[in-house]
Amino acid sequence: MLKIYSSSELTPQLRARLLQRSSSEDREALAIVQAILDEIAAEGLVALKRISERLDGVAPDPFLVTPEEFEEAELALSSEIKQAFQTAYQNIKSFHAFQRKMLEDQKTTVCTSTLGYMYRPVERVAVYVPGGKAFYPSSVLMGVVPARIAGVSHITLLTPPGRDGKIHPAVLYCARLAGANAVLKAGGAHGVAAAYHGLLTPPAELIIGPGNRYVTAAKNLLASTGRVRIDQPAGPSEVIVIADNTARPAFVAADLLSQAEHGEDSPCILLTDSLVLAERVSEEIAKGLDERPERRSMKETSIREHSYAVVFETLDEAIAFSNDYGPEHLEIATEKPERDLEKITAAGSVFLGHYAPVALGDYFSGTNHILPTGGAARMFSGVGVDTFMKRITYQYPTRESLRKALEPIRIMSKVEGLDQEHGHSVEVRFEGEKDRSPSQG
């Protein structure tokens, strides 16, 4: 069922192919989206209505979710569903509050001057959550909770409505629970543009959250102006499981199929030092597809076209492969997972041990599930409290430390051709200093 490679077969070419994911500039989407952005920039709300009707089949009136709709959503949900999301919310809040506490303002002394930095929240944020056909209330929590903990002043949740102009009650429930300030019923490029221009909410300075190719293109085009920050582009969800012979084939197979449930282009990869395990996982996948037939063709395509196992001589080789891959999700189902974790240099979120299915982090444990995909984990972090903050550096030099800097600054600024004013701005502070020194020294 699962294609199994031996590490001895891995030529550099094959290795490169296995590491590669499909992703490229989407020029078609960029062109389509540019036109939408231009319409919204020129005509504002009028264009938003027109484009919503054209693309979503509805222009909600009003676009912003009303207090009554929030009430209705709460009534529409069973207490069991509400309880489940509440518990998840508490865990997500706990972990992100811990992250916030660790982002402390700091200062030190360099060359007798005080140098420091402080973290401050971004003020106006939009969190994009896909919608329309499927609903992701868990993603609402993952985007809004850390923003709220960071201290963001205004959080707009951006999500496309159904054809009836409504948003799924669990999405609204989670939006209120997590503390979104507004829910804007608009998705796609037009929704992103509406948030950016502040048509109905304060203009967003940071737009995060995965969306389709048009959402991605809109974020990229707006980011290129330097007036808004975005997170990294989102691609198909993916998992690597690094497992040794202490792993249970049925567990590993379940976790791979769980990833395949996300879409037919999801890579589900097993890296192991045990051929027996790889073979048994493959059997369990076949069994699982028979026993749990929902979305079967999607799961089969994902396993057949995008997934594989590699059997290495050692676990360290498996880890090295995984680091080159930079998986969004990484399970380490080995005898000593904490030891192996130390060797990980790139991954979005890591799941340690035999009781750590990715589903736990998708929904419940408290870690974030908005993560870099397609190898972006090699250079990007997943969403966290720091996503919603910036670091402001400062310095409080003493007079003496500035005096020591005088000569070096004169020399260095001269090399750069900036000596006249840069040099002078230091010198002027030591001219005729005795009779006119300000109080601070």
Add this chain to the structure above:
Amino acid sequence: MLKIYSSSELTPQLRARLLQRSSSEDREALAIVQAILDEIAAEGLVALKRISERLDGVAPDPFLVTPEEFEEAELALSSEIKQAFQTAYQNIKSFHAFQRKMLEDQKTTVCTSTLGYMYRPVERVAVYVPGGKAFYPSSVLMGVVPARIAGVSHITLLTPPGRDGKIHPAVLYCARLAGANAVLKAGGAHGVAAAYHGLLTPPAELIIGPGNRYVTAAKNLLASTGRVRIDQPAGPSEVIVIADNTARPAFVAADLLSQAEHGEDSPCILLTDSLVLAERVSEEIAKGLDERPERRSMKETSIREHSYAVVFETLDEAIAFSNDYGPEHLEIATEKPERDLEKITAAGSVFLGHYAPVALGDYFSGTNHILPTGGAARMFSGVGVDTFMKRITYQYPTRESLRKALEPIRIMSKVEGLDQEHGHSVEVRFEGEKDRSPSQG
């Protein structure tokens, strides 16, 4: 000399105009650069040579700086110049090493599971430093030092050569001092593309540093693929000085003119609660332009077209204006600068007190000078050690904590239509558990 507004004149429209900076999508540059990127992608080194000849007037052979060139550079510089950059290097290293120490790996317990995160360096980085006509060895230190301290494996310095195919000796000296692994003599969009595709150095996963509009366009286009991370677009350098009547007009004027020395589009802004100060600063600027005539027309244009003072009733109003502006550089030349700092919510780098000219941070104090411009400080941090790292999250759940998650995950994944496999991946771990439990529990 300096246009002085009273806060009572500030209509919302005028306020908005004063806060605004010129920046927009540069579609013309994007189109030109797309063609260059396509050429490099298709033809590699051949295209790099051709485009270098066309745009830089030279195709250096070799493109990578040789050990001999580094030696020559060292010999070409006076010991005084080398000493100045070395001292600056030590300060920059001290402050960034302090930053690194504060980015500690952390873990906590949520719902009986261990949840944590760890910081790991990006492996392959390119640092862009503008060149050709002017030289910025200080920017080499600012880009390379934090990357080295973060633990980046390979740092390529990317800078355009002069028409003679050479790089300024101070740039090469600083590159070696800071620990760049390679210096690639290519700038512009073609240089960025060469670093991205790894034509002569390991392919860059992160490209930082300011450049002209073509560099910015190249970074934006490549970033949109999700395969490389970039920093924010760079615009004209800018300063706000918040000053009260304890400030010396001559110091403030010198600092404003020092900013104007960067370019004729640099905003130099004074915010104060003292009309007397504003008037005297204006006089000192006029005096300074007479006394220090180099680059006079550039400085005058910057002061006349892009600069102003606003006199507010209170310092708090001045601070609020500055926070809305989000200045790249912010000087707080007031009686109690540390108290005022607490109210700052957006700025790249802050300079406190009467002995804190921006030039100190440009060159010497140890803080970074690669900073967000054009209002981007409202959502971006300047370059720091964290720029070159990513945060990897992990979790090590106990069996018991997974059991508690079983029912909520079943419920939540059902709402999202992902219950079959996501639910099963948890359930399978509790099937027939007595006779086949793995060792880890």
